[in-house]
Amino acid sequence: MTRLLLIGPPGAGKGTQAVRLSAACGIPAISTGDIFRANVAEETELGLKAKEFMDAGKYVPDSLTNDLVRSRLLEADVEGGFLLDGYPRTTAQVDELDDILAAGGHGDGLDAVVLLVADSDEIVARLTKRAAEQGRSDDTENVIRHRLDVYEEQTAPLIDVYTARELVVTVDGLGSVDDVTERITQALEARGIVLSHA
């Protein structure tokens, strides 16, 4: 059972690494951003509500986000573990996740929090490139800057919370995708977490 959280500013490469790590250890990657985007694409009620916040680079309110994660973490495929990408993002969401994991029999919660770091010039360059390639409506320059500010203000404080719990593994997100995956794998192995199928 491996329960991981990937944290880091937008553009640090969380989504890309989440897919690879989840494949490597056979656990589902749960990305709240992907779930919201799928709902926006399908024009569900949740999607319609979330879209206005996402397009403005703001966080979707907890009233919409927490229930979604709670029900996702009750699905059968998370019994062997999971990798959270993009949740929790606020200290209130940390409390909520603690509660969800305790209620779901996950003991003391997460095994490690992988912090992907990258400097802001690199991040803006990557996100601008992604905007051109994928056309995400929240990847315009103004919105990117706002998302970075929101991250600093609301999500960066989580690093202290998880550092106090001795869960944080900091990994440099610069370089090739393969190099970053290798760095994460080694950093986790150093903590006794081996990313391979059971």
Ligand code: AMP
């Ligand atoms: P991401 O793909 O993780 O960058 O998420 C894209 C957008 O979805 C964010 O900018 C937020 O608007 C929204 N979002 C994703 N996860 C959360 C969360 N945990 N809390 C609030 N909003 C979120």
